[in-house]
Amino acid sequence: MQTAPTETDFLVIGAGVAGLRAAVELAPAGRVVVLAKREVTDSATQYAQGGIAAALGDEDEIGLHLQDTLNAGDGLCIQEAVKVLVEEGPERIEELIQWGTEFDRDGTRLAFGREGAHSRNRILHAHGDSTGREILRALYAKAKMLSSISVFEFEFSTGLLTDDGRVCGVRLITEKGEEGAIAASAVLLATGGVGQLYRNTTNPPVATGDGVAMAFRAGAEARDMEFIQFHPTALYLKNAPRFLLSEALRGEGAYLRNGELLRFMPKYHEMAELAPRDVVARAIVHELEVSRMKDPVVYLDLTHLDEAHVRSRFPRIHSTCLRFNIDIATDLIPIRPAAHYSMGGVGTDLDARTSVAGLYAAGEVACTGVHGANRLASNSLLEGLVFGARAGKKMRDELRKGPARKQAAPRAAYSNGPVESAHEEIVREIQDLMWRDVGIVRTAQGMKRAIEQLTQLAPKVSHPHTRRAWEAQNLQSVGLLVARAALARQESRGAHYRTDFPAHDDAKFLKHSLISAESVRFA
Numbered sequence: 001m002q003t004a005p006t007e008t009d010f011l012v013i014g015a016g017v018a019g020l021r022a023a024v025e026l027a028p029a030g031r032v033v034v035l036a037k038r039e040v041t042d043s044a045t046q047y048a049q050g051g052i053a054a055a056l057g058d059e060d061e062i063g064l065h066l067q068d069t070l071n072a073g074d075g076l077c078i079q080e081a082v083k084v085l086v087e088e089g090p091e092r093i094e095e096l097i098q099w100g101t102e103f104d105r106d107g108t109r110l111a112f113g114r115e116g117a118h119s120r121n122r123i124l125h126a127h128g129d130s131t132g133r134e135i136l137r138a139l140y141a142k143a144k145m146l147s148s149i150s151v152f153e154f155e156f157s158t159g160l161l162t163d164d165g166r167v168c169g170v171r172l173i174t175e176k177g178e179e180g181a182i183a184a185s186a187v188l189l190a191t192g193g194v195g196q197l198y199r200n201t202t203n204p205p206v207a208t209g210d211g212v213a214m215a216f217r218a219g220a221e222a223r224d225m226e227f228i229q230f231h232p233t234a235l236y237l238k239n240a241p242r243f244l245l246s247e248a249l250r251g252e253g254a255y256l257r258n259g260e261l262l263r264f265m266p267k268y269h270e271m272a273e274l275a276p277r278d279v280v281a282r283a284i285v286h287e288l289e290v291s292r293m294k295d296p297v298v299y300l301d302l303t304h305l306d307e308a309h310v311r312s313r314f315p316r317i318h319s320t321c322l323r324f325n326i327d328i329a330t331d332l333i334p335i336r337p338a339a340h341y342s343m344g345g346v347g348t349d350l351d352a353r354t355s356v357a358g359l360y361a362a363g364e365v366a367c368t369g370v371h372g373a374n375r376l377a378s379n380s381l382l383e384g385l386v387f388g389a390r391a392g393k394k395m396r397d398e399l400r401k402g403p404a405r406k407q408a409a410p411r412a413a414y415s416n417g418p419v420e421s422a423h424e425e426i427v428r429e430i431q432d433l434m435w436r437d438v439g440i441v442r443t444a445q446g447m448k449r450a451i452e453q454l455t456q457l458a459p460k461v462s463h464p465h466t467r468r469a470w471e472a473q474n475l476q477s478v479g480l481l482v483a484r485a486a487l488a489r490q491e492s493r494g495a496h497y498r499t500d501f502p503a504h505d506d507a508k509f510l511k512h513s514l515i516s517a518e519s520v521r522f523a
């Protein structure tokens, strides 16, 4: 197997939609190294089901997509960023189609689905419910055709190298388990989300917040970390993963029913099952709390819809649930909410630049401001494409600033071997306390307890020597960022809900949280 070089022009950490799209943009300008910490297929992009939003339909307008995104963001979207997203989105998608992405069609015309809080049918999907997998396939195939791009799997980056305040490369645990370093003129973090902070999550195992933690250690600003989206409908069965049951199911007409099999969403919101995700997630939490069931669940019900249509529209969800003896067309599906998406992240400008020179971020690791306090469904694959491409364009300029500093040769050997049980336990402890105290419904008391417990864990994760130990350290530090920002925001907004401050406080908090080692400020 080919080993990663010690020097390149551009370094992209992450091989999901954002990283691969950036790499394609960078390819004509120089050598591009893309790193993934596991297989390329182990990413949120590969997991994405429902689709990708863009105002491409005859009945749709870019202005409507803009407005729906702003509405979902609950006052905190950065309008210029949303404008870039919705205006450049259609072109990025046309490009994807040219590169071979096969979106589903009605005859020859693109088929547009509907999802929660969208005012038009504008969700493109592929193979029914395998949109992310199809986009990743096409992007990876495109990247493979470009000789200046090299993709390396199982290369785990642990930290950023800086020279005179400018990021000039990364440290890593190589595929062989050795310590390594790669120097580059610019580094893009495209490392995905933080879902593994929570006991119940739809996210893949790679979503341990490594990018946010690395950027924060290098002095970059973390923005809006308190806003974690909890997806209302993840499969809830003992010994089954929290498999996502896409919002598109509700878009096709699925109902939510409580333990008594009564439909409950109409009493919580006028859009019923298609209300914003945070509203649906909290309604479910409330129904679970008042349920008399021993291990309460609510159900997703598609039994009133055409059976054949359900099976053909959602082949992947259908076959996955069948593995657990549930036929989604004829059975009620037990569900509970799960952590799904991080609206916050490393703060960037419209060109994906962070507050540290030479360091860029795109995709879920970044906070461009397009999602505000709550993400509109199917806007994140689009964000990865649009801002991945913008990052690539801007990073080309860095090459003119001179060659990257050469880095020292590999030093220590790391362990690639079996996971250490001590770190596994720490990760579980973090996931449990975050779920309990910094989850869907928050209180000051709970968040203070979480901060205290996370702080106490710091010495136990301070000298990482394995990949899992690094992940434990990253989760501990990102957990602290989420909890500190959430405690400081003394209001409820978007996905951040506190029982002690249940209303908006626009006077004090219609602002972004910016976290440094010392404080959380709002600006």
Ligand SMILES: Cc1cc2nc3c(=O)[nH]c(=O)nc-3n(C[C@H](O)[C@H](O)[C@H](O)COP(=O)(O)OP(=O)(O)OC[C@H]3O[C@@H](n4cnc5c(N)ncnc54)[C@H](O)[C@@H]3O)c2cc1C
Pocket (backbone or CB within 6 Å): 013, 014, 015, 016, 017, 018, 019, 035, 036, 037, 038, 039, 040, 042, 043, 044, 045, 046, 047, 048, 049, 050, 051, 052, 053, 131, 132, 155, 156, 157, 158, 190, 191, 192, 193, 202, 203, 204, 206, 210, 211, 244, 340, 341, 362, 363, 364, 365, 377, 378, 379, 380, 381, 382, 384
């Ligand atoms: C189940 C599920 C369904 C979803 N459905 C949709 C949907 O229908 N529509 C939509 O718009 N969005 C959806 N999302 C969200 C969307 O998929 C993600 O936000 C998006 O794919 C993130 O892309 P990314 O490129 O930022 O990161 P990812 O695709 O997660 O890629 C991250 C990459 O970074 C690498 N990496 C991480 N840490 C390191 C490290 N330390 N060293 C080296 N490499 C590292 C990983 O190996 C991986 O290659 C869904 C998410 C999930 C989990």
